[in-house]
Amino acid sequence: MAKQMSNNMIDNIMKEHRREVEDRNILAPSDNNGKNSLDVEVYFPDNEHSIEEGYCSWSGLVNLLRINSDKPEVVRFIADMME
Structure with missing residues (x-):
C-alpha cells in the first residue's frame, strides 16, 4: 500500500511539473524526427x-x-534540477 501511495505521489509530482512547464511554454513543440516535447534531458551536477x-x-x-x-x-533535489 505504501509503495502504491509513493508511486501515486510521484505520478502527481510529474503531472504537476508537466503542467507548469507547458504553462510556461518552455518545452519545444514536436519536431520532424518524431520527438515529443517531453523528450528532454535534465543535467545533474x-x-x-x-x-x-x-x-x-x-x-x-x-x-x-x-x-x-x-x-x-x-x-526535492531532483525537483530542483528539473526547474
Whole structure:
C-alpha cells in the first residue's frame, strides 16, 4: 500500500511539473524526427545524493523518483534540477 501511495505521489509530482512547464511554454513543440516535447534531458551536477553526474532523460527521472521515493531530500533535489 505504501509503495502504491509513493508511486501515486510521484505520478502527481510529474503531472504537476508537466503542467507548469507547458504553462510556461518552455518545452519545444514536436519536431520532424518524431520527438515529443517531453523528450528532454535534465543535467545533474556532482552531488551528495548518489545521483550520477550528467544528463538524465525523462524516463530516467521517473526511475530516479521511484527509486528514491522514500527519501524526501533526494526527491526535492531532483525537483530542483528539473526547474
